[in-house]
Amino acid sequence: MRYYPVRGATGLQLVEEMDRIGPKQGFMSRAIAQTVYSLQYGADYAASGGVCRVKATRVKLDITQIFPKLADKPSPSLARRWMRFMAGVHRHENTHVRIARDLANVSERTILRTVTQDDPHCRGMRALLKRTIRGIYADYDARQNAFDRKEHRKGGHIERLVMALIDGDRQ
Secondary structure (H helix, E strand, O other), X not given: OEEEEEOOOOHHHHHHHHHHHOOEEOOOEEOOOEEEEEEEEEEEEEEEXXXXXXXEEEEEEEEEEEEEEEOOOOOHHHHHHXXXXXXXXXXXXXXXXXXXXXXXXXXXXXXXXXXXXXXXXXXXXXXXXXXXXXXXXXXXXXXXXXXXXXXHOOOXXXXXXXXXXXXXXXX
């Protein structure tokens, strides 16, 4: 887990700071927080009777989460709103972690079940595994994107979190 410092005496100032220095999301935009993951895999396989089967698999999922952290001591009111805001941000990012872990688990189970016929030297296995994992990864990437679209839509969870952080400034 990594953090980046944000400064501000109001919720609006904190949101503006996150928009200015938060982790990059795409080419130009910034995010409040971010979960980045990568999947690496490998397999040991062997042929018998012309059939190639996976004997063992190695799936490694690397996850890094980046969150904002207050650099200065906030007022009691802002501190309470910040805690509620960050609880929601953590819930959102932890859903991305769960989806990524599902990706790793499905990948591992799929690799272990992979078999190639008429492949006495297991030459087709590597290409099949690569295509299969690429397809699984694309499906899970689509799930991540669908979750973000739902959460970031107008009136969605993220907008409500941001507005609750800002709205306390008016009191």
